[in-house]
Amino acid sequence: MxxxxxxxxxxxxxxxxxxxxxxxxxxxxxxxxxxxxxxxxxxxxxxxxxxxxxxxxxxxxxxxxxxxxxxxxxxxxxxxxxxxxxxxxxxxxxxxxxxxxxxxxxxxxxxxxxxxxxxxxxxxxxxxxxxxxxxxxxxxxxxxxxxxxxxxxxxxxxxxxxxxxxxxxxxxxxxxxxxxxxxxxxxxxxxxxxxxxxxxxxxxxxxxxxxxxxxxxxxxxxxxxxxxxxxxxxxxxxxxxxxxxxxxxxxxxxxxxxxxxxxxxxxxxxxxxxxxxxxxxxWFGSNGTAAPELARHALTHYKEWEDRIDNWQRPILEDLSLPSWYKSALFNELYFLADGGTVWLDIPEGMGHDLPNILHEYGHFAYLEGQEYRMYNTYDVHFYASFALIMLWPKLQLSLQYEIAATIMQEDDNQRVHLMDGSRGSVKTRNVVPHDVGDPEDEPWLRVNAYLIHNTASWRDLNIKFVLQVFRDYQATGDFDYLQYMWPICQKVMNYHLRYDSDGDGLIENSGCADQTYDGWPVKGPSAYCGGLFIASLCVMCKIAEMIGSTDVYDKYHDILTRGKEAYDRLLFNGQYYKYDSSAKHYSNSVMADQCAGQWYLRACGLGSGTDEVFPGEHVRSALQTVYELNVKGFADGKMGAVNGMLPNGEVDMSSVQSFEVWVGVVYALAATMIQEGMVEAGFHTAEGTYRTVWERLGMSFQTPEAYCERGIFRSLAYMRPLSIWSMQWALERREGQRGWSAESTPPLK
CATH class of the missing domain: 2.70.98 (Beta-galactosidase; Chain A, domain 5)
Structure with missing residues (x-):
């Protein structure tokens, strides 16, 4: 409430x-x-x-x-x-x-x-x-x-x-x-x-x-x-x-x-x-006497609120091609925007003189990674959840992005110990996107990176997720001033990120640690997830450079993209899907549910098909079909969504605590990717399994967790990432022509 x-x-x-x-x-x-x-x-x-x-x-x-x-x-x-x-x-x-x-x-x-x-x-x-x-x-x-x-x-x-x-x-x-x-x-x-x-x-x-x-x-x-x-x-x-x-x-x-x-x-x-x-x-003053006036305002205007809510929800609720469970999930998952420990604050006087006007107009906005994971605006997770903001309150998404941009240029040389391996490192490194903007028990925005498990300065997904969100946001808002403001910052984070391409083949390598949002699932060398996101970010850099008129930058990243696409397919695509990584370890050939995340975001940016195709369409569809057959239909009788990792022999990948989990937000993103590629029925079947598991079988309504496994054990109640269900709506609204499918054509899960 x-x-x-x-x-x-x-x-x-x-x-x-x-x-x-x-x-x-x-x-x-x-x-x-x-x-x-x-x-x-x-x-x-x-x-x-x-x-x-x-x-x-x-x-x-x-x-x-x-x-x-x-x-x-x-x-x-x-x-x-x-x-x-x-x-x-x-x-x-x-x-x-x-x-x-x-x-x-x-x-x-x-x-x-x-x-x-x-x-x-x-x-x-x-x-x-x-x-x-x-x-x-x-x-x-x-x-x-x-x-x-x-x-x-x-x-x-x-x-x-x-x-x-x-x-x-x-x-x-x-x-x-x-x-x-x-x-x-x-x-x-x-x-x-x-x-x-x-x-x-x-x-x-x-x-x-x-x-x-x-x-x-x-x-x-x-x-x-x-x-x-x-x-x-x-x-x-x-x-x-x-x-x-x-x-x-x-x-x-x-x-x-x-x-x-x-x-x-x-x-x-x-x-x-x-x-x-x-x-x-x-509008109601700051002297602590506003509650009665708020009461009068609410009782006077709530019918107007309802009329506007009806006008927003009705087109989706009356769309007979959409299954009822999806309508429930789409709107009810939005609870987290208010109940995610959320704060929406004015910028204090005397602070932020050099900040863009939008921040002074819309202020600080922050929500927790989860009610049990107390870090504000956790960026690798917000990458998924941000579709809800950019579609419904786009100014809040832009405000959040401007604040992330401001932190990128900052550094904090204070040393601290990381819990996973005991290593020491700086709190914040310049030209690196922070993991989060702080802990509510500390001073958010003033002290960032509350996360202590790994040193996220070397994470392979944070910087490139910033670049992808910048262009997605521009596509949603048409705000060219925003794109121009972010362009030099995108160049700084990408230039920093190129250090992870140690062999110069145009493709970054993972370190062998859990150096990305799957922070309990080690990955080494070129990988499907981070490699795909990197290739997608190169494509976006080329597109922005072309729009801005930065010929030299375009040539630089187009050359890297050309080499990177070839290396990505050669090292990771095995004829059916993109392997988890190229390390030749026992889990290297695992089928990762999130392997097409780069293509997901490219499509969301209006790229990734036709003349802008980066990942070969037949490879993407083959990979998604493999995920659907193994990670979805081959897991828990096809009724629990997509398990993160599945071995090609049909056994769940038990190599890490996160490979055998189902991540709710990842499943919704996967479903959106399937919809974008024309696999609409498969996408809805995939998402339905997760919805029914969380909201019906496990009884976790309005506290959707980050993860659960086949036995029903869950982790991190009330989590940010499931807001990614709005990427399904994003995909549906951007499909060309009629959907050409019906909810009745997909049998409900029993």
Whole structure:
């Protein structure tokens, strides 16, 4: 829940508030029992039914009626919306809670707001008029990090109608006195004719809850209190409640609306040095009093949000040629853009005088590699995930790229030990793309490369992934100024990278270590993955040089490309596929699922076919067909996506921890590559196996991992790379002519 970069709150499929990321990049995985919705029904002046809309049976708030039968409730999700539907037992009343967050493509104002709306539809199918009250209760805090601070307190508020036709709202404001990053949370409801909004400013979320429960039972309303103003001490907790009441006629319906907003305007990261302000403060101020105004804004405008979300999603949802599972995956995987520890911040005053204007306009944007891998903007992984940004919020992708470009020219000679081999090396080397822009527990952007396992200064994929993204971004935006700005930086990173072609054949060699995004899978000599990406980057360098008019640079890279293409095919293509590497080790002939990554990006850049063909088309299709037969259909009965490595005899490559894994984001990229090459049914079958494994069999919805293996063991929950599913949509939208296929032509996986 919430927009991009202002913190996030997760509400689970059973309606529980269970995951919190208000402090930048740091998570509390904790269900706060007091955070609930409760319904009260009254007929003929008597309360006939009152129930917490939860299946829980907690040890606190025992005076409340818990344990709603699970079969009475249903959950649906299509991000950024979700629906909880409740059939109230014996009441002939259906409640539908529609949860709406302001995630709106190409909108850089609404999309950053820390707000969510709960629109409750009440359908009264009984033959009696029924007074219906929904009560929203919330504890002050997240039940975990930061709750030991003293000084929390609550107060009621009313925000009147504005001259901009914004509605009147009423609610409770919960002040949280965190020592470094103080914040407030507001729960509120819309005030209008026919509705009654009441509140209780304070109750004890660790007590029995009897006073609040009986208050609601008495007349379906809360006895409004203004709060004692007494601040909590030690581990004391305090909660508040807002109730909205409507009379719903027999056979009729009504809508009750609530909002949840939060305001942590100024943040410091773990090092507690530099102050930053979140992007939404441009419109709602930075003095820490914005939560009520955010509540009014959200309740006033959420229907506009929904209209825009509908207009965005409808063409895909109504496309009968696309399978339903794909539509679910495409939109629901976007959760990570908001819930990836994401921060969207203004550049502090006095910093970045020499930065491009786009950075001052759109600020710092960063998201974690994963909720368990706390590194911002991990670049080798963002290479896959970036399709979601460039398609939906392209200015954020360009902003991120400009910041990466700025770090490329920096160096940090401080020495540190790398965990894998004990070697020592500099934190940052000039003319090398950083692995990441920092750790939220340190100082992101100011201290980059939080990754400590290997020395990434010698990684073979980072620099060339920068070049490929630059041209892909230009193709998406048509921003020639961006291309010109990046051109000298592309030359610097490519010139640095040429040192890895030790024999001058136009093809780089890997070191024998795990020196690329597969950082647990050693590779030596020319390799399918890094070699292919390098060849693709040479092609892009030639194309940009041609556009810029850099004849000398074009000649230089065209010569390398000519030699490199020949070496790549000669050393790695064995007549069926591109071998993992040319080292002649026992795993050298492994069939790598990601072997055509270079062709994938070339096609995404509008190159790689026709007169721009770099990899022979018949070789690419043969390689993809081999991957499909062995890594997909030959693995787990073809129902779990593509395993990273498969030996040509049909056995899974067990040479490393990563060769026998399935990487969700790589599978989606592979599927996109297949679609680009006309293997549409194979591409969708490949991706479907991964989707059904993660979202259905393993139950990892909204926490898609980086990897899993055939036994169902997974690694790194809630990961960035699966956003690469948007590269499938990129491929579909750029296919020439009609798709010429139907979802029904591919049998569903059983």
């Amino acid at each position: 919430g927009g991009i970069g202002g913190g996030s709150v997760t509400r689970g499929w059973r309606g529980e508030f269970c995951r919190w990321q208000l402090f930048p990049g740091m998570y509390t995985y904790n269900t706060v029992i007091a955070d609930q919705f409760t319904v009260c029904l009254r007929r003929a002046g008597q309360t006939v039914y009152q129930q917490v809309l939860s299946v829980e049976t907690p040890n606190t708030l025992q005076a409340w009626k818990w344990a709603l039968p699970g079969h009475c409730a249903f959950y649906h999700a299509l991000y950024p919306r979700a629906w909880h539907v409740y059939e109230l037992p014996g009441q002939n009343i259906t409640l539908t809670c529609r949860q709406v967050s302001p995630i709106i493509p190409h909108d850089y104002q609404e999309s950053c707001l820390p707000a969510v709306v709960f629109a409750w539809e009440v359908d009264n199918r009984s033959d009696e008029d029924t007074e219906v009250t929904i009560m929203f209760t919330l504890a002050n805090g997240t039940g975990g990090q930061g709750n030991s601070d003293d000084g929390h307190w609550n107060e009621s508020f009313i925000v009147p109608e504005s001259k901009k036709n914004e509605l009147q709202v009423s609610g409770v404001l919960l002040h949280h006195s965190h020592a470094v990053n103080p914040y407030s949370i507001a729960i509120a409801s819309r005030c209008q004719a026919g509705l009654t909004v009441t509140h209780r400013t304070e109750f004890d979320p660790q007590g029995t809850g009897r006073d609040l429960w009986e208050d609601l039972v008495e007349d379906g309303r809360l006895n409004c209190t203004d709060g004692s103003g007494v601040k909590t001490k030690g581990h004391e907790e305090v909660a508040g409640a807002v109730a909205c009441t409507a009379m719903v006629p027999a056979g009729g319906s009504a809508q009750l609306e609530f909002s949840l907003t939060w305001d942590m305007p100024r943040i410091r990261f773990g090092a507690q040095g530099q102050d930053y302000y979140r992007r939404y403060t441009r």
